[in-house]
Amino acid sequence: MTVSVVPVTPDRWDDLVSLFGPNGAYSNCWCAYFRVRAKDFTASTSCEPPNRGRANRGLLERLTHGGAVPGLLAYEQGEPVGWVSVAPGDQIVRILVSRNIGPTNRDETGVWSVVCFWLPARRRRGGLGTTLLAAAVDFARSTGASVVEGYPVDTAGERRPGAEVYTGTVGMFRRAGFSITSHPASGRPIARLPTGTAL
Numbered sequence: 001m002t003v004s005v006v007p008v009t010p011d012r013w014d015d016l017v018s019l020f021g022p023n024g025a026y027s028n029c030w031c032a033y034f035r036v037r038a039k040d041f042t043a044s045t046s047c048e049p050p051n052r053g054r055a056n057r058g059l060l061e062r063l064t065h066g067g068a069v070p071g072l073l074a075y076e077q078g079e080p081v082g083w084v085s086v087a088p089g090d091q092i093v094r095i096l097v098s099r100n101i102g103p104t105n106r107d108e109t110g111v112w113s114v115v116c117f118w119l120p121a122r123r124r125r126g127g128l129g130t131t132l133l134a135a136a137v138d139f140a141r142s143t144g145a146s147v148v149e150g151y152p153v154d155t156a157g158e159r160r161p162g163a164e165v166y167t168g169t170v171g172m173f174r175r176a177g178f179s180i181t182s183h184p185a186s187g188r189p190i191a192r193l194p195t196g197t198a199l
């Protein structure tokens with residue numbers, strides 16, 4: 001089957017909602033985890049059940065309908081089957097303030113961040129994440145990024161639950177041509193790819 005990957009635009013909002021399902025992808029996250037400060041994310045996910053995740057969903061919806069492109073959707077035969085969040089680094093609030101994975105050069109410009117993948121369980125381990133990563137790099141490159149950065153998990157080749165590797169794996173980023181270094185403060189893997197590098 002042929003998979004196409006396209007930017008999320010207002011006319012695709014309902015497809016994104018359908019893909020994320022009633023739990024907003026992971027535990028009412030709605031891919032807001034990296035886009036807001038920790039206290040705001042916690043407030044959205046730990047409130048009473050009827051409102052749980054509502055603020056996170058609202059943020060993603062406002063971004064989408066406000067003209068931002070918060071990420072890309074993968075389609076197969078017209079059905080949404082996967083998501084990747086990619087955006088300019090200055091929109092990814094939690095990365096900016098993080099001591100563990102935050103930028104080591106605060107003056108660097110043109111850095112885009114790939115922070116989240118969401119695939120239904122039946123679509124995992126089939127190469128779709130790799131397809132989404134390549135599309136994210138192409139999209140960032142086409143819209144002015146000089147570097148694409150990711151924050152993958154080093155699984156050492158072991159299988160992990162999807163909720164543990166939603167930022168991608170070191171192996172996946174390495175195969176896509178990213179260089180992997182360790183953050184000087186935490187040792188957390190940081191993946192970087194100059195956009196002049198062909199995939």
